[in-house]
Amino acid sequence: MKEQLQNNYGFLFSEDLISDILENGILKEVKEGDQLINFGDTIKFMPLLLEGALKIMRQDNDGDELLLYFLERGDTCAMTMTCCMGQTKSEIKAVAETDSSMIMIPVQFMDSWMKKHDTWRSYVFESYNTRFHEMLEAIDSLAFLDMHGRLEKYLRDKVLVNKDAMLSVTHQEIAYDLHTSRVVVSRLLKALEKEEKIKLHRNKVEVLVF
């Protein structure tokens, strides 16, 4: 845990901060598909991703879901930051996209560390900023891209976080993430296969270009 923290955050965090993290953080390892945070949960920990990726989703009143963005190593969750200030409940859901490990920092340290550690404050502001940009990207993709474009972006992102062009995913799962129907996904994927951008297998999509 020490080494992983050094490797991923060593260049960002001061020695003091790293020892504070090691002292108070809890190492958590999750498997692909594990749910970390659900809609309405009270957030007690702030995750620092060491390895793997999480997918962050929004949920509507009927329980329908929509993927917002992926978190990777070096990232943290912006939702936790707003939550620990106002004691609000989570408005997002976090699921492990791949097997992941992270350090869970109890939120009560947020406040004092902001004052105590310059490097922590910068990190928090910095990641708040990048999260905000990811959010804008998600909005852009909803507002300005058609399904075809959204699907391509989805596949691109998914290949990036999985570090593997062979995606283990069904058409139905993609449909849930993009909040559309399986039939539409199947058709668009078929079209992409004809363009020779991807190759289709059962339960798998192989991304050839991007």
Next chain:
DNA sequence: ACATTAAGTGATT
């Protein structure tokens, strides 16, 4: 061999 689940397709809105 049969049931189940994933994926492909035409037609309609």
Next chain:
DNA sequence: AATCACTTAATGT
């Protein structure tokens, strides 16, 4: 782009 209705293909028991 969504939905329906149906077919075909792959996989598990």
